[in-house]
Amino acid sequence: MSQSIAVIKGDGIGPEIMDATLRVLDALDCGFTYDIVDAGLGALEAHGTLVPRSSLEAIEKHGLALKGPLTTPIGKGFSSINVQLRRHFDLYANVRPAVSFPGTRSRYDNIDMITVRENTEGAYMSDGQEMVDDGNTGISQIKVTRKGSERIVRYAFELARQNGRRKVTALHKANIIKTASGLFLDVAREVASDYPDIEFEEMIVDNACMQLVMDPYQFDVVVTTNLFGDITSDLCAGLVGGLGLAPGANIGENAAIFEAVHGSAPDIAGKKIANPCALLLAAAQMLDHLGMNDKGTAIREGIRDVLEKRRDMVTPDMGGSGTTDTFAEALVEYATAR
Numbered sequence: 007m008s009q010s011i012a013v014i015k016g017d018g019i020g021p022e023i024m025d026a027t028l029r030v031l032d033a034l035d036c037g038f039t040y041d042i043v044d045a046g047l048g049a050l051e052a053h054g055t056l057v058p059r060s061s062l063e064a065i066e067k068h069g070l071a072l073k074g075p076l077t078t079p080i081g082k083g084f085s086s087i088n089v090q091l092r093r094h095f096d097l098y099a100n101v102r103p104a105v106s107f108p109g110t111r112s113r114y115d116n117i118d119m120i121t122v123r124e125n126t127e128g129a130y131m132s133d134g135q136e137m138v139d140d141g142n143t144g145i146s147q148i149k150v151t152r153k154g155s156e157r158i159v160r161y162a163f164e165l166a167r168q169n170g171r172r173k174v175t176a177l178h179k180a181n182i183i184k185t186a187s188g189l190f191l192d193v194a195r196e197v198a199s200d201y202p203d204i205e206f207e208e209m210i211v212d213n214a215c216m217q218l219v220m221d222p223y224q225f226d227v228v229v230t231t232n233l234f235g236d237i238t239s240d241l242c243a244g245l246v247g248g249l250g251l252a253p254g255a256n257i258g259e260n261a262a263i264f265e266a267v268h269g270s271a272p273d274i275a276g277k278k279i280a281n282p283c284a285l286l287l288a289a290a291q292m293l294d295h296l297g298m299n300d301k302g303t304a305i306r307e308g309i310r311d312v313l314e315k316r317r318d319m320v321t322p323d324m325g326g327s328g329t330t331d332t333f334a335e336a337l338v339e340y341a342t343a344r
């Protein structure tokens with residue numbers, strides 16, 4: 007039976023990079039059926055809402071979505087679509103690999119690490135749950151639960167075990183934010199004791215930022231709460247050459263959404279120069295998630311090969327002279343020659 011996937015092409019450069027990505031998936035004979043659904047600005051125009059009910063139902067039905075970047079209109083009344091989707095499907099694990107590729111502006115070679123960020127609680131509660139907002143004082147809340155911490159830390163250890171990784175580092179600020187970050191650290195230590203085969207390390211988050219820049223090779227799998235993970239995973243993207251190569255998965259018990267980390271890039275939309283790599287790498291994460299690791303690896307190796315040998319086919323942000331389409335074409339050639 008072929009696997010069905012909800013596909014949200016997205017706004018801005020979304021449709022361009024999604025078409026490129028689907029071409030490559032087809033060239034790899036993944037056997038997917040795509041259920042193209044609306045969300046974002048396009049949906050607002052067509053259905054009067056940023057996330058139509060029918061799109062949520064499609065994601066629920068297939069349990070999987072590949073998502074292009076969405077533009078959340080600025081102004082009151084619109085809460086982030088990404089946050090809405092994470093909440094709706096309880097996508098508690100945000101998994102962001104940071105892997106070096108050739109020909110990027112990265113300061114390091116051969117980085118290969120994964121950030122596992124808690125995606126549903128922490129400092130990102132929004133929805134007016136701020137405690138005080140009177141124009142003079144702003145007080146926001148941080149919510150950390152035992153359940154939320156346990157499932158994210160366990161997810162990180164399971165990921166480490168399944169991928170033959172050696173170490174999990176928990177980032178925290180338990181020395182200052184004693185209650186919320188302290189609980190996260192306590193739970194991380196408890197869960198770690200269930201995984202004696204994997205080294206456990208704890209590190210205060212500000213020190214971790216310095217360590218990441220000084221010596222990223224000491225890290226393998228990093229697990230942390232929402233806000234810290236948001237920041238440190240972008241730092242990690244910077245270590246490997248920026249957002250053009252940064253994919254992310256949002257994973258829950260019943261659904262998973264795979265996306266590029268970058269936004270809809272309105273400044274280059276329609277110019278056919280958007281780099282499709284981040285979305286392609288998200289598709290590779292989806293293939294791994296489905297147990298089709300050989301095809302996921304083929305995407306990563308294909309990107310490596312094209313970045314190394316086909317500079318004329320690569321998009322300008324990577325220093326090439328090609329377009330979104332030539333990049334996809336080079337990858338299709340790689341996939342079919344396999």
Ligand code: NAI
Binds near residue numbers: 019267271273279284
């Ligand atoms: P952005 O990531 O869209 O763009 C930042 C810069 O990076 C721009 O100069 C852009 O041209 C460049 N860029 C981004 N992706 C690129 C690619 N694939 N190839 C080549 N260059 C690329 O961030 P910005 O401008 O802050 O946000 C634009 C819109 O995207 C906003 O409406 C924001 O809400 C939305 N957004 C959506 C996200 C999502 O759906 N996951 C994530 C981040 C932002």
Ligand code: MG
Binds near residue numbers: 236237
């Ligand atoms: Mg972020």
